[in-house]
Amino acid sequence: MKRICRITLATVLSSGAFLPGLNAQDALLTGYFTDGYVYSHQLSPALTPAKGYVSMPFLNLVTSTGGNMKATQLFYPGADGRLKTFLSPEVSYGTVMGNLKPDNVFTSSVDWTLMSAGWYNKAGWIFNSIDISIRANEYSNIPAEAFGLVKNVGMTPGNIVKHSLDGLDTRLHSYLQLSFGQSFRIADKVNIGYKLKLLAGAAFAQVTYDKFTAELSNKSWHITAAGQLRCEPLCIGVKTNARGEKVYDFGNLSLGNPADIASGIASNLGFAGDIGLSWDVTDAIQLSMAVQNLGFIGFNGACVGNAVETVNYAGYPSQTIDD
Numbered sequence: 001m002k003r004i005c006r007i008t009l010a011t012v013l014s015s016g017a018f019l020p021g022l023n024a025q026d027a028l029l030t031g032y033f034t035d036g037y038v039y040s041h042q043l044s045p046a047l048t049p050a051k052g053y054v055s056m057p058f059l060n061l062v063t064s065t066g067g068n069m070k071a072t073q074l075f076y077p078g079a080d081g082r083l084k085t086f087l088s089p090e091v092s093y094g095t096v097m098g099n100l101k102p103d104n105v106f107t108s109s110v111d112w113t114l115m116s117a118g119w120y121n122k123a124g125w126i127f128n129s130i131d132i133s134i135r136a137n138e139y140s141n142i143p144a145e146a147f148g149l150v151k152n153v154g155m156t157p158g159n160i161v162k163h164s165l166d167g168l169d170t171r172l173h174s175y176l177q178l179s180f181g182q183s184f185r186i187a188d189k190v191n192i193g194y195k196l197k198l199l200a201g202a203a204f205a206q207v208t209y210d211k212f213t214a215e216l217s218n219k220s221w222h223i224t225a226a227g228q229l230r231c232e233p234l235c236i237g238v239k240t241n242a243r244g245e246k247v248y249d250f251g252n253l254s255l256g257n258p259a260d261i262a263s264g265i266a267s268n269l270g271f272a273g274d275i276g277l278s279w280d281v282t283d284a285i286q287l288s289m290a291v292q293n294l295g296f297i298g299f300n301g302a303c304v305g306n307a308v309e310t311v312n313y314a315g316y317p318s319q320t321i322d323d
Contacts, residue, residue: 041118041127044278045275145164223313
C-alpha cells in the first residue's frame with residue numbers, strides 16, 4: 001500500500017432543517033485509509049481513486065452513529081466483575097446522574113448509494129464523479145433527567161420524586177441526493193476538488209417537548225407534557241379531550257396520495273456543496289481537508305401539531321429493573 005498514513009480533517013458547516021442530524025463522522029470509513037478506495041471522494045472531493053469505476057446499483061450502504069455519550073456512562077463494573085447497565089441496583093442513582101451531561105446527544109445516519117460512477121478526463125488530471133443516493137439522519141437530545149426517570153421507576157419508597165425532561169427533542173429526516181464533483185491536480189502532489197449536491201426532502205419528523213414533568217412514587221404517577229410534533233408526509237390529527245386540552249389523535253393518521261407525495265418532494269428542494277484539498281506530503285503520508293454539506297433544505301409541507309396533556313396513573317406497581 002502506497003500511503004500508510006492519511007490525516008483527514010472534515011468540517012461540517014450547516015444550516016436548515018436537515019443539518020442538525022449530520023456529523024463529521026457520517027462518511028468516515030476504514031476504506032478511506034486504503035489506496036484506491038473508489039468512494040474516497042465522498043469524504044473529500046479532492047481525494048481520487050487510482051482509476052475510474054461504475055458501482056453496482058444499491059449495494060453500497062453506509063451507517064454511522066455519533067453523539068456526546070460514552071459507554072462508561074451507561075455500563076458500570078459490578079461486584080462480580082461483570083458489566084452492569086445503569087439500571088442495575090448495584091449502580092447508585094447518584095453515580096449515574098453524576099456521569100451524565102445535562103443534555104445527552106445521540107445521532108445516527110444511513111447513506112444508501114443507488115448509483116455511483118467516476119472517471120478521469122483524457123489528460124488524466126481531472127477526476128469526475130456522480131452519485132445518486134438516499135440519506136437518512138436522526139438526532140436526539142435526551143436530558144439527563146430522562147435516565148433518572150427510568151432509573152427511579154418502581155424504586156421510590158412512597159416519597160414523590162420529580163423529574164423535569166424539558167427540552168427532550170428527537171428528529172428524523174430523509175432526502176434524495178444527486179451530486180456531481182470534480183477533483184483537479186493543480187500541482188505534482190496537490191489536488192483541489194468540489195462537489196455540488198441537489199437535495200429533495202422525502203420525509204421529516206420532529207418531536208419536541210418544551211415542558212415535560214413527571215412526579216412518581218410507588219403509588220402513583222403524575223405526568224404533565226407540552227410539546228410539538230412536525231411530520232411529513234404522514235400527518236397525525238389533534239383532538240380536544242374531556243378537560244379541553246388539545247392532544248394528539250393517533251387514531252387519525254393521514255398520508256397523501258402518491259401524486260401529492262411526489263409533489264411534496266419536488267417542493268422540498270435544497271442545495272449543498274463540498275470543497276476539499278489534498279496534499280501528498282510524502283509517498284507514505286497524505287494530508288486532506290474538506291468542508292462538507294454547506295447548504296440547506298426545507299420541508300415546506302410539514303404537518304404541525306401542538307398538544308398539552310396531563311396524565312395520572314394510580315396504583316402503579318413497584319418494580320425493580322435489573323441489568
